[in-house]
Structures are given as structure tokens and as C-alpha cells.
Amino acid sequence: MTGEMMVLPDIQPNLLQISRNTKLSPPPPSKSLVFGHTFTDHMLTVPWSSISGWSAPQIEPYGPLRLEPSSTVLHYAQTIFEGMKAYRDDNGKVTLFRPGMNMNRMNSSATRVALPNFNGDALLELIKELIRIDKHWIPKEPGHSLYVRPTLIGTQKAVGISPPNEALLFVICSPVGPYYPNGFKPIALYGTTEYVRAAPGGTGAYKIGANYAPGVLPQKFAAHKGYQQNLWLHGPEHYLTEVGTMNMFVVFKKEDGSLELVTPPLDGMILPGITRDSVLDLAREHVSGKKKLANLSDKLTVSERPVTMSEVKSASLSGSLVELFGSGTAAVISPVDRIGYLGEDILIPTEEDGMGPVSRPIWKELVGRQMGTIESDWSVPVTQ
Numbered sequence: 063m064t065g066e067m068m069v070l071p072d073i074q075p076n077l078l079q080i081s082r083n084t085k086l087s088p089p090p091p092s093k094s095l096v097f098g099h100t101f102t103d104h105m106l107t108v109p110w111s112s113i114s115g116w117s118a119p120q121i122e123p124y125g126p127l128r129l130e131p132s133s134t135v136l137h138y139a140q141t142i143f144e145g146m147k148a149y150r151d152d153n154g155k156v157t158l159f160r161p162g163m164n165m166n167r168m169n170s171s172a173t174r175v176a177l178p179n180f181n182g183d184a185l186l187e188l189i190k191e192l193i194r195i196d197k198h199w200i201p202k203e204p205g206h207s208l209y210v211r212p213t214l215i216g217t218q219k220a221v222g223i224s225p226p227n228e229a230l231l232f233v234i235c236s237p238v239g240p241y242y243p244n245g246f247k248p249i250a251l252y253g254t255t256e257y258v259r260a261a262p263g264g265t266g267a268y269k270i271g272a273n274y275a276p277g278v279l280p281q282k283f284a285a286h287k288g289y290q291q292n293l294w295l296h297g298p299e300h301y302l303t304e305v306g307t308m309n310m311f312v313v314f315k316k317e318d319g320s321l322e323l324v325t326p327p328l329d330g331m332i333l334p335g336i337t338r339d340s341v342l343d344l345a346r347e348h349v350s351g352k353k354k355l356a357n358l359s360d361k362l363t364v365s366e367r368p369v370t371m372s373e374v375k376s377a378s379l380s381g382s383l384v385e386l387f388g389s390g391t392a393a394v395i396s397p398v399d400r401i402g403y404l405g406e407d408i409l410i411p412t413e414e415d416g417m418g419p420v421s422r423p424i425w426k427e428l429v430g431r432q433m434g435t436i437e438s439d440w441s442v443p444v445t446q
């Protein structure tokens with residue numbers, strides 16, 4: 063090649079090789095599912111190298127990967143992942159929820175840790191094929207789904223730190239039940255001042271493995287003090303950022319009696335959650351009149367702005383704190399009823415079913431769109 067950059071092959075669905083699992087497992091009863099503990103019969107793998115680009119994708123039996131102990135992922139956490147859900151309706155039709163957003167975010171995470179990029183539409187086509195092969199694993203009961211976990215790891219056989227010259231993209235699938243099988247149970251949060259999840263210029267806005275392992279010890283610490291999750295705070299002002307592995311929302315009642323739904327802005331420390339984006343979209347569609355949600359106040363404003371603990375604390379004391387909840391793919395909406403903060407508990411109202419007046423109508427519309435009982439272009443067909 064003279065002076066031209068060689069263009070390496072992208073992911074090519076037309077080169078897919080399928081080797082079927084000859085020892086199929088029976089999917090377990092839905093009631094016995096524990097989140098992320100059971101995997102389907104097949105997985106997708108797509109190797110990459112800096113010399114030959116993306117090689118032929120394979121769907122093969124789910125099983126152990128062969129990695130050299132020197133693989134960079136095992137030393138420097140060169141790993142990123144996504145979480146997305148596929149649903150199966152009563153007629154057997156399978157859909158994915160807003161999967162294009164996962165593909166875009168995965169590429170953005172890959173860039174942040176110097177892993178290779180890829181054509182998101184091509185990967186999505188392969189993920190759909192994997193889901194079609196294992197579709198009998200998708201539980202049909204309400205609130206159940208197939209949790210799809212695309213992952214990309216650096217596999218260069220070297221302990222030097224650099225962009226890896228080899229990588230492996232793989233996708234595994236796990237049938238899951240509702241996060242709260244017996245209805246919503248509000249959780250208590252520990253307002254963490256001892257540890258940070260993310261900092262300006264760091265990696266909080268990306269779904270990289272390295273963001274998650276350091277949260278496990280603080281979670282144990284919070285549990286030890288009697289709280290289920292950490293409320294991650296930032297800076298001396300104690301800005302609220304995220305809840306455990308979820309984005310967060312808070313609802314205030316303003317002086318004129320109207321409501322404000324607030325979530326922290328995407329300032330580089332906040333994961334651009336797909337559930338976060340969906341909650342904001344639904345609330346804004348309600349406010350604009352594009353799609354009114356039943357039982358949601360019309361006197362609502364939607365804000366992406368910083369919130370401090372002192373704002374939450376004084377709202378709780380004055381009775382203007384309406385609700386606070388986490389949002390994520392796994393739990394969808396997770397109401398909060400208490401925050402332990404600097405030695406005292408801040409109480410947050412919840413209604414009888416555990417939810418609040420803003421989260422309930424939004425949750426109803428969201429799960430309807432996810433399950434396909436409410437039609438929308440967020441639900442993407444996998445089978446016809």
C-alpha cells in the first residue's frame with residue numbers, strides 16, 4: 063500500500079459460523095432464577111487483531127474461554143460490557159429494548175479503554191441470531207426477560223500496558239426474573255463519603271469492568287451498616303451522582319405546588335443509562351403533550367441538574383421531598399425510602415406499593431414498552 067491507510071475488516075455477519083451445542087440443557091423453572099446465574103446453550107464470539115481486524119463471528123456452545131495468563135484483560139482490566147434485555151410475548155414474538163443505544167455506548171466505552179470499535183448494526187444482527195437460536199430460554203412470565211451481556215476484552219499476550227493488539231468480543235445470555243419478585247421493596251442507601259465511584263476526567267460515564275470491582279467493598283461496608291446500596295456522592299458539596307450500579311432521580315415539590323423530576327447531568331461522571339434516558343423521554347413526552355401518561359401530574363418540570371445532599375435533606379425536613387429512585391436495566395426502577403447521611407437517617411416518602419406519584423406512571427409506560435404491550439419504536443423485533 064502506498065501512502066493509503068489499510069482498512070481492516072469490520073464485523074461481518076455474512077461470515078457467521080454456527081456450531082450447535084449437542085448437549086442442550088433444559089431451561090430451569092422461572093421461579094428458581096437468580097439474577098445472572100444461569101446461561102443459555104450458546105454464545106457468540108468475534109475475535110479481533112490489529113493486523114487482520116474483525117475475524118469471522120462464531121456461535122458456539124456456551125463454555126470456558128481459552129486465555130493465556132498474560133492476557134491484558136487479566137492484569138489491567140481491559141474489559142467493557144453492556145447489559146440489555148430481550149422479551150418474549152405470549153405469541154412467542156421476541157423483541158429487544160432500544161438495543162442501538164447499547165451498541166453506541168459499547169463503542170464509546172471501547173474507545174475510552176483503547177479497545178477496538180466495530181459496526182454496532184453488524185453486532186446487533188449477530189446478537190439477534192444468537193437470541194433466535196436460544197429463544198426458548200426466554201421466560202414468558204411478566205417481568206421476566208433474557209439478560210444479554212455483550213463483553214469486549216483485551217487478549218494481547220503481554221504484561222506491558224498499551225492498546226491491545228488482540229481482543230475478543232463475546233456475548234452470553236442469561237434468563238432473568240423480576241428484580242423485585244414480590245412487588246417493589248424500597249431500599250435504604252448509605253450516603254458514602256468514604257469512597258468515590260467516579261471523578262471528573264475519570265471513567266464513570268463508561269460501562270467498563272474497572273468501574274465495578276471497586277464498588278463491591280463499599281457495598282459490603284454499606285450492608286454492614288444496615289443499608290442495601292451506596293449513594294455515591296461527589297465533592298465537598300456532596301452532589302448525588304448514582305445509586306449502587308444505577309442512575310438516580312429525585313422528585314421535589316416546588317413552592318407553587320408543582321413537581322420537579324431531577325437527575326444529575328451527564329457531566330462525565332454519570333453513566334448514560336438507557337433506562338435513565340427512557341425515564342427522561344417519557345416524562346418530557348408527558349410534559350410536551352406528545353404522549354400523556356395516566357395519573358401523572360401536568361404540573362411537572364424535568365431537569366438534568368446537579369443536586370446536593372443539603373438540598374435533599376432540607377426538602378425531607380420541609381416536606382417537599384416527594385420521592386427518590388434508582389433506574390437501571392436490571393431493576394428498571396428501584397424506590398428508595400431512607401438515606402443514611404453523616405450519622406443520621408433522611409427519610410423519603412414512598413406510597414403503599416413502594417413507589418411514588420412520578421415513578422409509578424413512568425414505570426408502567428416503560429415496562430409496557432419493554433414487554434411490547436404498549437407499541438413503540440423502542441421495541442425492536444428479533445423474530446417476526
Ligand code: COI
Binds near residue numbers: 145390391
Ligand atoms: C443495571 O442494569 O443496573 C446494571 O448496571 C447491573 C449490572 C452491573 C449487573
